[in-house]
Amino acid sequence: MTQLPGLLDTEALRKDFPILDRQVHDGQKLVYLDNAATSQKPRQVLDALSEYYERYNANVHRGVHVLAEEATALYEGARDKVAEFINAPSRDEVIFTKNASESLNLVANMLGWADEPYRVDSETEIVITEMEHHSNIVPWQLLAQRTGAKLKWFGLTDDGRLDLSNIDQVITEKTKIVSFVLVSNILGTQNPVEAIVRRAQEVGALVCVDASQAAPHMPLDVQALQADFVAFTGHKMCGPTGIGVLWGRQELLEDLPPFLGGGEMIETVSMHSSTYAPAPHKFEAGTPPIAQAVGLGAAIDYLNSIGMDKIFAHEHALTEYAVKRLLEVPDIRIIGPTTAEERGAAISFTLGDIHPHDVGQVLDEQGIAVRVGHHCARPVCLRYGIPATTRASFYLYSTPAEIDALVDGLEHVRNFFG
Amino acid sequence: MYQEVILDHYKHPHGRGLRDGDAEVHHVNPTCGDEITLRVKYDGTTIEDVSYEGQGCSISQASASVLNELLVGKDLSDARKIQETFLELMQSKGKLEPDDAMEEILEDAVAFAGVSKYPARVKCALLSWMAWKDATAQVLGGADAEKETTA
Numbered sequence: 305m306t307q308l309p310g311l312l313d314t315e316a317l318r319k320d321f322p323i324l325d326r327q328v329h330d331g332q333k334l335v336y337l338d339n340a341a342t343s344q345k346p347r348q349v350l351d352a353l354s355e356y357y358e359r360y361n362a363n364v365h366r367g368v369h370v371l372a373e374e375a376t377a378l379y380e381g382a383r384d385k386v387a388e389f390i391n392a393p394s395r396d397e398v399i400f401t402k403n404a405s406e407s408l409n410l411v412a413n414m415l416g417w418a419d420e421p422y423r424v425d426s427e428t429e430i431v432i433t434e435m436e437h438h439s440n441i442v443p444w445q446l447l448a449q450r451t452g453a454k455l456k457w458f459g460l461t462d463d464g465r466l467d468l469s470n471i472d473q474v475i476t477e478k479t480k481i482v483s484f485v486l487v488s489n490i491l492g493t494q495n496p497v498e499a500i501v502r503r504a505q506e507v508g509a510l511v512c513v514d515a516s517q518a519a520p521h522m523p524l525d526v527q528a529l530q531a532d533f534v535a536f537t538g539h540k541m542c543g544p545t546g547i548g549v550l551w552g553r554q555e556l557l558e559d560l561p562p563f564l565g566g567g568e569m570i571e572t573v574s575m576h577s578s579t580y581a582p583a584p585h586k587f588e589a590g591t592p593p594i595a596q597a598v599g600l601g602a603a604i605d606y607l608n609s610i611g612m613d614k615i616f617a618h619e620h621a622l623t624e625y626a627v628k629r630l631l632e633v634p635d636i637r638i639i640g641p642t643t644a645e646e647r648g649a650a651i652s653f654t655l656g657d658i659h660p661h662d663v664g665q666v667l668d669e670q671g672i673a674v675r676v677g678h679h680c681a682r683p684v685c686l687r688y689g690i691p692a693t694t695r696a697s698f699y700l701y702s703t704p705a706e707i708d709a710l711v712d713g714l715e716h717v718r719n720f721f722g
Numbered sequence: 723m724y725q726e727v728i729l730d731h732y733k734h735p736h737g738r739g740l741r742d743g744d745a746e747v748h749h750v751n752p753t754c755g756d757e758i759t760l761r762v763k764y765d766g767t768t769i770e771d772v773s774y775e776g777q778g779c780s781i782s783q784a785s786a787s788v789l790n791e792l793l794v795g796k797d798l799s800d801a802r803k804i805q806e807t808f809l810e811l812m813q814s815k816g817k818l819e820p821d822d823a824m825e826e827i828l829e830d831a832v833a834f835a836g837v838s839k840y841p842a843r844v845k846c847a848l849l850s851w852m853a854w855k856d857a858t859a860q861v862l863g864g865a866d867a868e869k870e871t872t873a
Contacts, residue, residue, distance in 0.1 A: 661781070661843070662781075721729070
């Protein structure tokens, strides 16, 4: 068995994930390499979910009975865990949403309805990048269309990095918001936050970071990032689906207007007007995803028990090994950085002329689960002149043996279609 | 699902390339980026040619090749029957075991029966057939419109 420095004890870890024992297609061992799409869930999270429903289920923030108070304490306790996990200065800066897409849409809508100095209008500009997930493109396109603001973006270099050579022309005095991904879900690229934040601060623009592919995989410190907003989702970090996070700087959350109105987000309501609860509740209209927040809290406990720095080291070692092994496969073209430096554990590639759908299908027949398609980042495929890619992505329970299985699987794909 | 017949059509496609036509359509499968540009040429109600150019997975490309082989030279009513039978097979979710009658109608296209078990791939198999249906409707729609204007 391949031993790499920095690997976690996956043999022990994998026992926490019941699904990893599954066999598919009549006895093939499951090799799950689609972690950038969603992670698997450890027993500890599954137990927290069922325990919540079996013992504490009630609506939050409104009852005076025991269950309501306990459910509220669990829900708000999950907020504390998230705040600590991302080193937020205050727990009131953590807004629960349903996923990262909702978090990003929330920022776009806050700015669309804001007063000066935050307001995005026809005199102003929005900046994104060509490597964004559709969830960090479309909300800004919508905002631009509705306000008349100009949408600009950073292009990509041939080796899958952001092209910041024209940063002073892209981010200008007119820029109100710069929104970019910390780690790309398709290229794997980890972006240089500091350079972008410095330029944004120079011109007084806000910065929003999509950390969906970073929060599960590396220590995340929102204060070190110096961003104004950070978005991520729970289901990619061992948590359940239906729970996402938007972190925002407190003074911004105080100043910016709510987007969704409803129960929970108000202070007083009359038939003529309403006043709003302070953040984060101002941005959490309606019954929130309570069990899901509790599940996310349990996921954070689980990740902390292993250590985010150790998880990062594990994935870095795996990525280094995977890049090396994949480049041994004839006709392979990695779309994105071909070294493990400044890169996450999602690796996209093409295999000669074989369409990714065929690659994925024949891998699946061998029990290997990868993602194929444009990965909700179609502009990246257009940029590199390809219809789609095959993507393998790793997590804390992934092993070198699974990478070997992928490489052998690709060899089989080549023979099959060759 | 990858029957020999399918791989054979994928590697050696019939009638590939764009030639003269009465109508042209461009269809895409947004989930995976399969694309096809397809032209139809009619001689009265006889299909004189179906020409196409595209990119995509083996299923989508082989399906276009089979379509060309099956439909060119057929009368429109026979072609429609083939198209409807193929659609029925592909929408069967793997539950339909093609009988002799179906095999006689579909010929090589019967090899796609296994694809119908994979919901994500059914659209790949149907891409060219939907494009053909659309292009044919355009030709006939155009002819109808012409009739109306000359009437």
